[in-house]
Amino acid sequence: MTPIETFSLIFLATILLLVSEIEHKVVVALLAAVFSVYFGVSYGLYEIEDVYHMMDMETVLFIVASLILFESLNETGFFKFLSLLVFKKLRLKGLFVVYLLLAFATLFSGIAENTITMIIMTEITLSVFTPRRIDPRATVAMEGVMSNVGGLLLPISSIPGLIVATRKNIGAEEFLVIDTPLIFILLGVAILYYRLVLAKQEARIEELQVVVDDPWKAVENRSVLARSLLIFSLFIVGVLVSDKLGFTPSYVAFFFVTLMFMFSGENPGRILSKISWDVPFFVACFSIFVESLDRAGVLALVGSYLEPLISASAFLGPFVLLLISGVFSSVIANVSVVLLLLPIVDRISSISGLNPHPLYWSMIIGSNIGGGLTLYGSVPVLMAASLAEKGGHKISFGLYAKKIAPAVFLQLLVSDFYILLLEILGVL
């Protein structure tokens, strides 16, 4: 067998395992990496010493540090406190409660890990809907969708965004400039869709009301909250100016992890035990696999099929890529989609002379939003479904496809036209 045949088989097995979810995604990534390294070294594609560099340690370390900081802030009860405080101050009723919940899901996933966001949001939503016997399923699922949208806010907000940002030097300022208007537009789309489609199916939604006694009950220790919030805010600023300081984002992040562990008053052991370690493991192993595919020529082969679609026109390329990454992300983890597509996009842009920048943005946006097309496509939606089921409200695949997937498809189309508009205006 030739290297390209062997690595194509590894690629096929990996995709089948990821799509069917037979094994845990970390096991799949480990399998892919182990096979890739064995054959890569045996065929002489690279030396065993090169494997460390193929892991993309900068991205992996930054992910670990970000997860620690997110979890530290979550442990203080900040997110629950903030949402309860806003509900108390605004005294909203009916559909406005839902709109605020969707806005919170978007905002929180912009500044926290989206699994954490979904745990908090589902808990709040069920506590608001269940006492009034109003069906919370559509709202919880839409929060999962909006959590994907919120992941566009900053490079640290989602793993796909973070991977593209660290590898292609896209700064946090650029994220804010390009993605903030889009997030607002997509929130508007979600609210409109909820009002026109979902609200009509739940007659008692107007009865919704949030009664908040004391928001401070969500906070165990106010001093710890204040210190953690200060350190977390400094971390965001530090990441924004990391290139001006001459340090890598991962160094800046670990600097603030050290500060958090020393001065916040939180227990580092407890924080470390709550981290989703599967994320950095997956990224490290999958990076080795993708790099091996690249060296074996498999990505060039896949790229040759995608090239006519993407390089047909400078304007339509990003449009098509956004849909491709969106649809792929609905069946396999969006992290793997981005890791696989990134070298392909680089190859296509170098061959066809296309500006890769709009393509990177298409990938970031498409992979983040597209996960919501199916119930199993993205972690926040899946999390929302499983938490709702625990609360006695099962969100079936059919219900999701019928009620929520059209909203996600609408968001993908709107994002596509947004990218097109930015290209026409010369922003990208």
Added chain:
Amino acid sequence: MMVSSNFTVGAWFVVMIFCIAFDLGFTVYKYVKRRFDEIYSAESVLPKRIIHGVVYLIFLVLAYEAIRVRVEGELFAGLLFLVYIALSAVAFFIAVDIVVSLRKLRRKRIA
């Protein structure tokens, strides 16, 4: 007479190798089947069982290639042949499992 004796010994070896490899393959498949039956007890997960079978077939091809790439040369031709027979035996039973699952799935869809 000499040629005939050599042929008999050679044939005996081939049959023995085949039997050992087949027995080995069947033993491995029994482990795989037990695992499949544990995971895929319900008929609704038959498509996953089929995909799992296909993935295992790919793993067998990769396992053979993993050995071949390291032990090339005439010296190891016998060993490679033994490995080939053993892996083919496992692959045969997995392929049968895939076909049976496909037929069950088809019958279920028709019903």
